[in-house]
Amino acid sequence: MTEQQIKRLLIVAGSLFMLIFSLAPFFYMIATSLSSNPYFLSAASKLSLTLNNYHAILTTPSLHFLDYLRNSLIVSAVSAVFTILIACLAAYSLTRLKIPGKLFILFFVLAVSMFPQISLISYLFKVMTEVGWVNTYSALILPYIAWTLPLSLWILVSYFNQIPQDLDKAGLIDGCSRWQILRRIILPVAAPGIFSTTLLAFIFAFNEFMFALMLTTDYHARTIPVGIALFQGLHGQTPWGNIMAAATLSTLPLVILTLIFQRRIIQGLTRGALKG
Amino acid sequence: MKGYSLKELREAAPFLLPLTIFIVAFILVPVLGTIVDSMYLDVTFLKTRFTGLGNYLWMINNPGFWQSLGFTLLFVLVSVPLEIILGLIFALLLNENTAVRGLLRACVLIPWAIPAAISARTWELIYNYNHGLANFFWTKLGNSTSPINWLGSELGAFTSLVIADAWKTTPFVAIIILAGLSAIPEELYRQAQVDGANLFQRFSKISLPLIRPALIVALIFRTVDALRIFDIVYVLTHGGPGGATTSLSLYGYNYFLIGDFGYGSAVSVVLFFIAFILSITYVKIGRFGEELR
Numbered sequence: 001m002t003e004q005q006i007k008r009l010l011i012v013a014g015s016l017f018m019l020i021f022s023l024a025p026f027f028y029m030i031a032t033s034l035s036s037n038p039y040f041l042s043a044a045s046k047l048s049l050t051l052n053n054y055h056a057i058l059t060t061p062s063l064h065f066l067d068y069l070r071n072s073l074i075v076s077a078v079s080a081v082f083t084i085l086i087a088c089l090a091a092y093s094l095t096r097l098k099i100p101g102k103l104f105i106l107f108f109v110l111a112v113s114m115f116p117q118i119s120l121i122s123y124l125f126k127v128m129t130e131v132g133w134v135n136t137y138s139a140l141i142l143p144y145i146a147w148t149l150p151l152s153l154w155i156l157v158s159y160f161n162q163i164p165q166d167l168d169k170a171g172l173i174d175g176c177s178r179w180q181i182l183r184r185i186i187l188p189v190a191a192p193g194i195f196s197t198t199l200l201a202f203i204f205a206f207n208e209f210m211f212a213l214m215l216t217t218d219y220h221a222r223t224i225p226v227g228i229a230l231f232q233g234l235h236g237q238t239p240w241g242n243i244m245a246a247a248t249l250s251t252l253p254l255v256i257l258t259l260i261f262q263r264r265i266i267q268g269l270t271r272g273a274l275k276g
Numbered sequence: 277m278k279g280y281s282l283k284e285l286r287e288a289a290p291f292l293l294p295l296t297i298f299i300v301a302f303i304l305v306p307v308l309g310t311i312v313d314s315m316y317l318d319v320t321f322l323k324t325r326f327t328g329l330g331n332y333l334w335m336i337n338n339p340g341f342w343q344s345l346g347f348t349l350l351f352v353l354v355s356v357p358l359e360i361i362l363g364l365i366f367a368l369l370l371n372e373n374t375a376v377r378g379l380l381r382a383c384v385l386i387p388w389a390i391p392a393a394i395s396a397r398t399w400e401l402i403y404n405y406n407h408g409l410a411n412f413f414w415t416k417l418g419n420s421t422s423p424i425n426w427l428g429s430e431l432g433a434f435t436s437l438v439i440a441d442a443w444k445t446t447p448f449v450a451i452i453i454l455a456g457l458s459a460i461p462e463e464l465y466r467q468a469q470v471d472g473a474n475l476f477q478r479f480s481k482i483s484l485p486l487i488r489p490a491l492i493v494a495l496i497f498r499t500v501d502a503l504r505i506f507d508i509v510y511v512l513t514h515g516g517p518g519g520a521t522t523s524l525s526l527y528g529y530n531y532f533l534i535g536d537f538g539y540g541s542a543v544s545v546v547l548f549f550i551a552f553i554l555s556i557t558y559v560k561i562g563r564f565g566e567e568l569r
Contacts (some may be wrong), residue, residue, distance in 0.1 A: 003475055014369045015380060022384050025443065028409050029398045039407035086294040093291030098284045105292075112303050114496075114555050116504035118525040119544040122537050123309035124302070146302035149295060178287060207391040209507040210525075214532070225393035229511045240401055247394045254389040262382035265389075269448070270455035273493050 027257075030193035033248045038240035053245035064219035065246050068227030072250070075223060076205035083152050083201045084194060088147065091156035092182045096168055104159065105272050113150035117210045139215040140223070144208060148201045149270045155200065155272040159193030160186065196268035199261055203254060215221055281331035307548065314542035320535030341543065343519055344527040347434075348547075351523065352502045355438045359498055360491065362442060363449025368479075370450060371457045388447035396511035399440040403427050403512075430520040435511045437521060440508050445501070449494045456490030457483060496558045503551050524550075 001009075032038050036050040057065040059091060094102055124143055125134070133139040163186060171181040187194065209225050217220040228250065231243050277513030317327045335341045352568035370381055387395065402409040411423040426432040460483065468478050506525040509515060515530070524529070524547045531540035 007398065007475055011372050011374070014365060015374070018369055019364055019380070019383055021443065022447070024409075025395065025398050025402060026386060026390070028402060029379060029395075032401060038401070039404075041409060041412040042407050042453060086298060089291045090295040093288045093525065097288040097291070099288045099292070106538075109295075109299065111552075111555070112299055114500045114551055115303065115307060115523060116544065116547045116551055118504065118506070118528045119310050119548040120303060120306035121529075122422070122532050122541055122544070123306035125532070126309075126537075127306075142298075143302050146298040149298055153295065178291075186345070188420055198327075203389055208389065209393045209510075213510075214529075225391040225507070228397055229393040231397075243397055244401070247397055251390045251394060254391075255386055256388045258385050260380045262385060265385060266381065266451050269451050273452050273455075 020233070026251075029244050029251075031238055033244035035241065038244070053241040057242050057246050057249070063231075063242070063246075064222075065224075065249075067219040068124050068222055068224040069250055071137070071219075071221055072206055072223040072225070073253075075140045075144065075221075076202050078137070079141045079148060080198050080201040082141070082145050083148045084156075084198045087149055087152040087156050087197070088182070088187065088194065090153055091160045092151075092186060094157055094180075095160040095163075096165070096181075096186075097178070100165065105152070109150045109153055117147075121210060121214050124211070127187050128215055134215055135217045135221045137221055140208075140212060140221065143215075144205045147208065147211070148204050151204065151272050152197050152201050155197045155268050156190075157191065158271040159190050159197075163189050170199045192264070193268075193271075196261070196264040198267045199257065199265060200272070203257070203265075206254065297311045305358035309546075310541045310544050313537055314545045316538045318536075318538035318541070320537075324538075327538070331539045332546075334539065335542055335546070340519060340522075340527065344524050345546075347521055348503060348505070348524045351434070351437065351441075351505060352499055354434075355441050356498045356502050358438065359442050359446050359449050360494060362446045363494060364453055364491075366446060367453035367457055368483075370454050384447050384450060386447075387443050388445070388451075390429050390444075392444050392464065392507040395444060396440060396508040399436065399443075399508070400427070400512055403432075403436050427513055429518055430517060433517060433521045437505075437508060437512060440512060441502070441505065442462055443499065444508070447496060452494045452497075455488050456487035460486050492558065496555055499558070500551050500555055503554070504547065 031040070031047070033053050034049050034051070036048045040047040057063055093099060094105065099105070120143070128134045128139045130262065167185050167189070168181055171185050176184065206223075207225065208223070209229070212223040212226045213229075216226065219227075224246075228243060228246055233239070239264065314331055315326060315328055316324055317330065318324045366384060369382065374380070403411075405423060405425060405428070407410060409424070410426055415423055426436045463479055463539055464482050468482060473481065493550065502523050505523045506529070509521055509523050509526050510529075513521045515526050524543060528540045528543035528547065531537075533545065
């Protein structure tokens with residue numbers, strides 16, 4: 001065998017392994033959600049397809065699946081939008097204005113993103129209890145904004161850095177204020193980058209678990225990851241079919257977003273982590 | 277302040293104000309609050325009083341703390357290298373110019389996009405002793421009489437967590453390394469091939485040194501993330517069996533849950549400083565700052 005053939009063989013075998021490793025749990029989830037018996041792998045039973053699990057979670061109000069999903073979508077979307085607004089302002093000033101200690105600010109924000117969540121949660125819980133916000137959207141949205149800001153800021157700084165400073169100068173000569181330059185010149189030019197960053201902030205907020213676990217108590221504000229994690233059956237036995245149907249439906253939006261915007265997600269992640 | 281006029285500072289302030297408010301109010305103040313609280317006896321329904329290092333003294337005499345510290349460090353030590361190696365392999369594969377490259381990349385990203393708590397539920401079913409996918413394959417491989425007690429034994433639970441975590445986070449590592457790989461000019465490889473370097477030499481002499489910054493970034497992010505592991509442990513093993521997989525985050529959380537905020541805070545502070553020292557060390561060793569400019 002030539003080197004070229006060996007290489008090709010390695011690539012094909014490796015890619016197959018990679019695909020199976022990445023997708024097998026996901027397909028197992030879907031298969032279980034569509035199966036009338038969650039233990040379809042046992043020797044005694046065989047796979048028979050049904051939509052009962054989906055019907056159950058969508059039409060049984062006491063399971064609160066739709067409540068959890070709605071909470072997640074609202075909380076993640078609202079915090080993503082606010083995060084991006086705040087990060088755009090900061091990224092603009094950090095790339096365009098004269099500010100002492102720019103690099104320090106950026107690294108400080110990066111360090112903040114490495115704090116363990118557990119070191120914030122008890123204080124947040126106490127404060128939210130005090131103001132009576134536990135189990136409301138605000139109790140989640142406010143910490144989520146702070147939590148997704150560092151990453152968003154880093155990505156946006158890298159996008160804004162690429163926009164030529166001459167555009168600003170032209171704007172200043174035309175008599176625009178800094179705000180007008182940001183709104184009329186920078187934001188439209190950076191729109192694709194801002195979109196990628198919003199997408200990432202949304203995914204990060206949608207993934208969050210510990211804050212949601214500690215700061216919500218029931219379906220009024222509980223998000224879908226916590227809802228599914230705490231999902232227990234009514235009759236003692238774990239209702240795997242229902243859980244997997246809920247898991248499938250709630251991850252579907254993320255999977256679709258990933259498939260469509262794969263390139264943008266990769267670009268955004270890479271910028272946040274590698275370039276400053 | 278030399279070189280910075282008051283006018284310029286006043287111009288910049290409103291742009292940075294919202295960021296500052298959120299970071300201070302929802303991250304810095306809570307961390308400081310936790311540090312302060314760790315020096316108090318703060319238990320629900322009891323009178324709060326200052327104990328100085330009382331919580332910390334109790335902690336170092338508490339076997340539960342050492343067990344959870346041991347598990348957390350071992351988890352980092354096993355899972356992070358595994359994820360870096362797997363991520364490197366994935367990145368090399370995703371960097372190849374095949375017809376299905378875009379599709380492959382999208383598929384690999386899926387585990388990363390799914391919330392860990394949700395995929396952990398799927399892993400719980402996969403590891404099910406009697407009916408799960410893991411033992412289905414294990415017994416098919418000729419071990420039909422000895423299925424593995426994945427979640428009920430110490431080694432099984434540890435392995436289960438490492439695999440589930442690797443599944444979730446390898447895509448992230450792969451993406452970071454892929455960025456490093458794709459920045460290497462094709463020319464370098466072609467030249468090396470002309471000079472007679474084989475596949476392995478081209479990888480170790482060209483790729484590996486040039487992706488060093490990306491590897492360090494992946495290493496920092498993964499280590500800090502693995503140290504604070506919570507969701508998949510909470511869902512998959514609940515810290516068991518017998519506390520064998522209770523991560524420091526879960527250990528602290530359990531104390532919050534029973535209302536012992538002082539002790540839980542002390543645990544959180546320890547975790548905070550471990551993460552802090554490790555990331556500073558990495559940055560120093562890797563000269564991370566230089567790479568970024």
